[in-house]
Amino acid sequence: MNDMVFTAIVIAIKILVVLAVTLGLGAYLTWYERKFAGHLQARRGPTVVGPFGLLQPLADGLKLMTKAPIIPRGVDTKLYYMAIMMALVPAIMLFAVVPFGPSFKIMGHEIKPIVANLNIAILYVFAMGSMAAYGTLFAGWASNSKYAFIGSLRKAALIVSYEVVLGFAALSVILLAGSMNVFDIVDSQIKSGVWYIVYQPISFILFLFCLLAESGRVPFDIQEAEAELVTGYNVEYGGMKFGIFPLAEWYLNVLALCAIASVLYFGGWAGPHIFGPFSGFIWFLAKTFGLLFFVLWVHWTLPRYQAKDVVEFAWKYLLPISIINLVGTAFFIYFKG
Amino acid sequence: MPWASSQTLDRIKRTFRKITIDTQPNFVCLIVEDTQEITNILKHLKDVEDFRYFIDFHVIDFPKEKDRFLGQYILVNPYTFERLAIKVWFKSNKLPTAKEIFAGAKWAEREAYDMFGVEFEGHEDVKRMFMWEDYKYFPLRKDFPLGGIPEQKLPSLTEVLEGNTFPPSHDYDIMHTYVPTIKDIEKTEKSRITKKGQLVLNWGPLHPGTHGTMWFLFDLEGEHIIQTDVILGQLHRGMEKIAENLHYFQFLPYTDRMDYLSAVCNELSYVQAVEKLANIEVPLKARYIRTMFAELQRINSHLLWLGTGALDLGALTVFLYAFREREKIMDIIEGNAGFRLTSAFLRIGGVHYDLAKGTLEVAKYFVKDFYSKLKEYHGLLTRNRIWLKRTKDVGVITQEDVYQYGLTGPVARGSGVAYDMRKIDPYAAYDLVDFDIPVGDIGDVYDRYLVRMEEMYQSARIVEQCIEALEKMPENEPYVNKKHPAVLPPKEDVFNDLEDMVKSFRIVVHGENMPKGEVYSSGENPRGELGFYIYSIGKSSPYRLRIRSCSFYNLSVFPKVIYKHTISDAVALLGSIDPVVGETDR
Numbered sequence: 057m058n059d060m061v062f063t064a065i066v067i068a069i070k071i072l073v074v075l076a077v078t079l080g081l082g083a084y085l086t087w088y089e090r091k092f093a094g095h096l097q098a099r100r101g102p103t104v105v106g107p108f109g110l111l112q113p114l115a116d117g118l119k120l121m122t123k124a125p126i127i128p129r130g131v132d133t134k135l136y137y138m139a140i141m142m143a144l145v146p147a148i149m150l151f152a153v154v155p156f157g158p159s160f161k162i163m164g165h166e167i168k169p170i171v172a173n174l175n176i177a178i179l180y181v182f183a184m185g186s187m188a189a190y191g192t193l194f195a196g197w198a199s200n201s202k203y204a205f206i207g208s209l210r211k212a213a214l215i216v217s218y219e220v221v222l223g224f225a226a227l228s229v230i231l232l233a234g235s236m237n238v239f240d241i242v243d244s245q246i247k248s249g250v251w252y253i254v255y256q257p258i259s260f261i262l263f264l265f266c267l268l269a270e271s272g273r274v275p276f277d278i279q280e281a282e283a284e285l286v287t288g289y290n291v292e293y294g295g296m297k298f299g300i301f302p303l304a305e306w307y308l309n310v311l312a313l314c315a316i317a318s319v320l321y322f323g324g325w326a327g328p329h330i331f332g333p334f335s336g337f338i339w340f341l342a343k344t345f346g347l348l349f350f351v352l353w354v355h356w357t358l359p360r361y362q363a364k365d366v367v368e369f370a371w372k373y374l375l376p377i378s379i380i381n382l383v384g385t386a387f388f389i390y391f392k393g
Numbered sequence: 394m395p396w397a398s399s400q401t402l403d404r405i406k407r408t409f410r411k412i413t414i415d416t417q418p419n420f421v422c423l424i425v426e427d428t429q430e431i432t433n434i435l436k437h438l439k440d441v442e443d444f445r446y447f448i449d450f451h452v453i454d455f456p457k458e459k460d461r462f463l464g465q466y467i468l469v470n471p472y473t474f475e476r477l478a479i480k481v482w483f484k485s486n487k488l489p490t491a492k493e494i495f496a497g498a499k500w501a502e503r504e505a506y507d508m509f510g511v512e513f514e515g516h517e518d519v520k521r522m523f524m525w526e527d528y529k530y531f532p533l534r535k536d537f538p539l540g541g542i543p544e545q546k547l548p549s550l551t552e553v554l555e556g557n558t559f560p561p562s563h564d565y566d567i568m569h570t571y572v573p574t575i576k577d578i579e580k581t582e583k584s585r586i587t588k589k590g591q592l593v594l595n596w597g598p599l600h601p602g603t604h605g606t607m608w609f610l611f612d613l614e615g616e617h618i619i620q621t622d623v624i625l626g627q628l629h630r631g632m633e634k635i636a637e638n639l640h641y642f643q644f645l646p647y648t649d650r651m652d653y654l655s656a657v658c659n660e661l662s663y664v665q666a667v668e669k670l671a672n673i674e675v676p677l678k679a680r681y682i683r684t685m686f687a688e689l690q691r692i693n694s695h696l697l698w699l700g701t702g703a704l705d706l707g708a709l710t711v712f713l714y715a716f717r718e719r720e721k722i723m724d725i726i727e728g729n730a731g732f733r734l735t736s737a738f739l740r741i742g743g744v745h746y747d748l749a750k751g752t753l754e755v756a757k758y759f760v761k762d763f764y765s766k767l768k769e770y771h772g773l774l775t776r777n778r779i780w781l782k783r784t785k786d787v788g789v790i791t792q793e794d795v796y797q798y799g800l801t802g803p804v805a806r807g808s809g810v811a812y813d814m815r816k817i818d819p820y821a822a823y824d825l826v827d828f829d830i831p832v833g834d835i836g837d838v839y840d841r842y843l844v845r846m847e848e849m850y851q852s853a854r855i856v857e858q859c860i861e862a863l864e865k866m867p868e869n870e871p872y873v874n875k876k877h878p879a880v881l882p883p884k885e886d887v888f889n890d891l892e893d894m895v896k897s898f899r900i901v902v903h904g905e906n907m908p909k910g911e912v913y914s915s916g917e918n919p920r921g922e923l924g925f926y927i928y929s930i931g932k933s934s935p936y937r938l939r940i941r942s943c944s945f946y947n948l949s950v951f952p953k954v955i956y957k958h959t960i961s962d963a964v965a966l967l968g969s970i971d972p973v974v975g976e977t978d979r
Binding site: 093096097098099202209275277278281282283284285286356357358360361362363364365 | 602616703704707709713714717959960961962964
């Protein structure tokens with residue numbers, strides 16, 4: 057009984073912490089991105105609200121929330137609202153399988169800093185990633201706007217191209233680790249002392265491609281494509297209803313996928329113990345933010361592809377490469393391991 | 394001289410005996426008596442005499458003549474760069490259409506119909522170009538009042554959507570515009586869709602991809618565009634009508650507001666036309682200053698094209714990198730003219746002010762710095778695989794298209810037509826500086842990109858040479874030819890010198906009568922050939938001033954090129970054509 061209560065409390069705390077951290081981080085990533093983009097573009101980014109513009113995300117949130125709620129005519133209201141949930145919920149749910157650090161002990165109980173230690177964690181990531189696409193699709197369909205509609209169709213084309221590649225790319229890592237559990241994957245990297253990026257550089261590049269595609273970042277932001285479709289699928293949303301979409305797609309999704317990528321390829325929290333008891337957490341966050349930095353860098357530098365180019369690129373080049381990579385890995389493991 | 398030589402004219406005269414040839418110092422035209430023969434003559438000029446480059450078609454209104462309207466074509470031989478105008482009278486408001494011979498004439502005829510109410514045989518379904526569909530009047534006719542004819546009340550949006558409200562939400566005056574309702578839009582949509590699975594996309598008038606208030610109607614099949622209509626006129630201000638009612642010097646600031654991104658170049662084209670008409674000599678210093686500023690403005694305009702073009706294709710950072718440099722040019726212009734965008738810096742006979750102190754040093758430093766910045770832009774885009782994928786073999790404009798539609802500027806040069814007014818008919822100080830004309834090969838978006846990038850480099854070279862020449866000049870060199878009676882004296886002389894004050898008063902109040910005659914003169918704008926045709930009857934304002942707009946004709950090729958391409962290509966193509974609505978609509 058006592059044990060059960062304790063577990064329940066721990067899980068509740070975990071969920072609260074993850075929610076607070078991810079949503080807070082998501083909001084502050086807007087600040088990070090704007091500051092980053094500012095310095096990249098020879099400007100200074102937000103400076104006015106608070107020191108270094110640090111209160112800017114709060115001001116933005118306040119502004120978005122106090123906007124007049126406008127729902128265009130001819131909208132499928134249920135789907136219109138559901139699209140917001142469909143975008144936000146899977147993005148947050150992704151964090152359920154993100155291990156923020158090594159397990160530690162409190163009052164004799166071993167606690168793993170993860171909300172749900174699933175044995176099919178990577179599969180769960182794929183599932184949630186695909187679910188998030190429904191948010192875009194619903195938003196485009198429900199908005200009763202042609203721009204939104206075309207935007208969401210483009211997203212559908214994008215899903216068709218990256219989902220398969222994503223699966224094959226991650227599968228080769230799973231083969232190496234022999235498990236889909238994130239803790240097992242990290243442990244096997246720590247045990248062998250080699251991060252999987254060394255064995256699987258091709259798979260990592262493919263994964264990055266899928267990461268950019270799934271989160272709708274440049275060069276695959278075709279569903280938004282400001283100059284063509286105004287802002288694409290979310291053009292009919294206003295206020296915080298609009299704010300949710302970039303928050304979910306551009307920030308939470310990217311953050312979660314960067315975390316997963318650092319688990320799969322960079323050994324998660326593995327690193328020298330130079331920060332005392334928190335070194336695992338710090339290494340993990342450092343790796344995640346390093347990847348995030350790369351994503352932002354790409355976003356603010358490159359032009360974007362066309363929908364047909366993305367599909368062609370994915371099916372003609374990336375998919376064969378990922379299959380060859382997977383088969384090669386399988387042979388390697390069969391004969392060596 | 395770019396006008397047709399006497400040998401060519403003799404040859405034409407031998408073939409068609411009925412035409413008269415009118416040779417003026419700045420204008421050479423054939424006057425065709427028989428209206429029905431115009432088609433044959435145009436065909437002959439195009440196929441035999443190689444005048445295959447369509448430059449312009451416009452109409453002049455003479456209310457007192459028997460056949461009221463006079464049509465005028467301007468053609469160019471792209472091999473010898475001879476230019477020729479052909480005048481023909483409308484027979485009872487009708488003229489055979491030239492759209493089969495020159496595709497560019499289609500839009501030109503639409504504009505002529507819109508402004509003068511003239512008709513074209515064989516072009517029956519001619520639509521309004523700038524005014525709305527059920528507008529009853531023809532604004533450029535001489536009997537149309539300058540103030541317009543108010544006829545319609547402009548309702549507010551709530552009134553349109555929910556019926557009349559009382560009390561009315563706004564106090565509107567009677568306006569000239571008709572506001573389309575959602576029903577109208579649905580009606581258009583239904584009439585355009587021919588089969589299932591098609592979509593009519595309203596692209597504009599307020600859309601980030603169109604760079605202004607341009608309205609495209611795309612009929613989509615999937616994401617492929619199978620028909621395009623370009624609806625212009627959102628920024629139509631009737632520049633040509635305004636010009637007829639102003640003194641020559643007063644119209645100058647209006648030219649700034651046409652292609653507002655290249656104000657100095659517009660002024661230069663206009664001022665040069667008036668100077669040719671009145672035979673005004675321009676001092677050497679003014680010529681150099683004009684050249685320098687025109688080229689700075691060209692860099693400025695191309696930078697905006699680069700920034701927005703890259704932004705359209707998703708490269709967000711190039712935009713601000715381009716604007717950073719643009720700002721410096723704006724500062725130079727502001728320091729001299731007092732304005733940043735619509736500078737009104739040139740004057741008939743010279744420039745408004747002498748160079749401000751330190752301009753040359755600043756400009757020198759800017760140019761030196763600009764070469765490295767240009768390399769930076771190249772580094773970001775030129776060999777970028779995504780950029781290549783988006784621009785290579787997209788929106789291919791052939792040489793034939795260039796001649797047919799009268800495309801000029803970087804669009805023509807990207808397709809391999811080395812048509813540059815700065816070389817063909819050097820004005821300002823372009824005959825004194827050394828520069829090259831970059832020419833493309835295939836005519837796709839990428840070629841136009843490279844041409845414009847290289848043009849910026851060449852412009853920087855020209856600016857450098859101008860600075861060198863200006864530095865050698867003594868400081869009190871005259872910058873305006875104030876001896877000529879039609880030239881306004883500079884401000885400081887007006888305040889200190891009685892004679893200049895009197896002269897200034899006279900010109901400002903009464904205007905200076907210009908000699909009778911006709912002039913067609915054009916300059917190379919960043920977007921193409923901006924021509925001014927002036928028909929003077931010896932008054933202080935033109936009887937007819939026609940603006941040959943480069944953006945207008947460049948845009949006319951858009952529906953043809955975009956056929957069966959995607960919306961993403963439309964953005965790339967439109968960015969590479971780079972029209973400015975202020976100039977397409979005038």
